[in-house]
Amino acid sequence: MTERPPAISLRGVRKEFPGGVVAVHGLDLDIADGEFVTLLGPSGSGKTTVLRMIAGFERPTSGTVSLRGRDVTAAPPFERDVHTVFQDYALFPHMSVRRNVEYPLRIAKVPRAQRRERAMEALATVRLDGMADRSPTALSGGQRQRVALARALVGRPSVLLLDEPLGALDLKLREQMQVELQQIQRAAGITFVLVTHDQDEALTLADRIVVFDAGRVEQVGPAREVYERPATPFVAGFVGTSNLLRPDAAHALLGRDGTWSVRPEKIGLTGPADDPPPDTTTAVGTVSEIVYTGATTRCLVALDAPDLAEAARLTVLLVNDGHRRQAPERGESVRLFWRPEHEIPVAAL
CATH class of the missing domain: 3.40.50.300 (P-loop containing nucleotide triphosphate hydrolases)
Known part of the structure; x- marks a missing residue:
């Protein structure tokens, strides 16, 4: 056939x-x-x-x-x-x-x-x-x-x-x-x-x-x-929003070489003293901007990593579903966490 x-x-x-x-x-x-x-x-x-x-x-x-x-x-x-x-x-x-x-x-x-x-x-x-x-x-x-x-x-x-x-x-x-x-x-x-x-x-x-x-x-x-x-x-x-971690940042935050992507909705957010879920990558920072869009809240977090200028800020997308903690305030200290499988390697053509 x-x-x-x-x-x-x-x-x-x-x-x-x-x-x-x-x-x-x-x-x-x-x-x-x-x-x-x-x-x-x-x-x-x-x-x-x-x-x-x-x-x-x-x-x-x-x-x-x-x-x-x-x-x-x-x-x-x-x-x-x-x-x-x-x-x-x-x-x-x-x-x-x-x-x-x-x-x-x-x-x-x-x-x-x-x-x-x-x-x-x-x-x-x-x-x-x-x-x-x-x-x-x-x-x-x-x-x-x-x-x-x-x-x-x-x-x-x-x-x-x-x-x-x-x-x-x-x-x-x-x-x-x-x-x-x-x-x-x-x-x-x-x-x-x-x-x-x-x-x-x-x-x-x-x-x-x-x-x-x-x-x-x-x-x-x-x-x-x-x-x-x-x-x-x-x-x-271009397709959606992504946090791009280029080589220096990837090595410092992930312990990986190369460039990696983490989508904002894959990142969780909690208080700096709270324990994150096990087997997750974590980073501590301060909320520098909050954007409320109705269904979601977008948080821009400045990381406590002064030696990593290009990775100094990560975007986090919180769903306003009523089941999670209230979105943080601007200036609040937070801890970010995400699972390793959400760290996606990317490479220029």
Whole structure:
């Protein structure tokens, strides 16, 4: 039995712009059929350029782009079985929701009855079939986003590319649409590739996360793996918050060589005279800052380690669940503790 080729395969993909600016350096990446993958990174990291090369809007300087085993490196966008959803929904205000969704099929000269049937199927997938006759201007931002998704899905592409589609939504609506995207992807059963700089969004949505920095991939893996076991200092600092203990600090605090990461939520906090749990790493310090966020309290603790300037402060995240001691006050002496298995080695590429 022949193994099915990946939905997307990138081999040695490099993109160089005029002036010698290299946006992507020799990328190798396979994305499986039906997978939800997020390309995550700061502005200018190369993630959007990769998406545009998959879509055909940019051509690689070198390397190949294949879709289901077919080399499409030189193929124009309209010859690729992909659709792209942008942050700007680009809906036609003079058309109904259904006619907006039908539009790609109309351009493809699909018969009218079939257009209507497929448009209603796509709207049902995003749970908007009851609003087919409304104007897009009468919909909320989240509903308009779902119309844009339905329009992209109506052509039944093998790959759907999403370029920061939730960036213009407010926080509550963005969180709601993250759940909607997961459900839509499962219902459609096609490959989704999402570009975002929002770490929470990437962790929430993706089967796998590809973390970019300066045109290079820093780490690829499931969301839990990328967060719990960051491969490099960049990933540790960019995906969530991390306390990075560089060689001098790691040797003094952990008795280890190299650079190590400890996540703030893995660190416990107690009084300086209290006994910490057995078999834990400990450090004593003074609370220099307190940030209350409702569900959590973030404490910045200045360690009693004047010879370790770079590790003089650690961030601790306390959950306000009512079961732990009250958060300390600014200026209070505390003892920090964490388990050795939460000390994760990281190394620069």
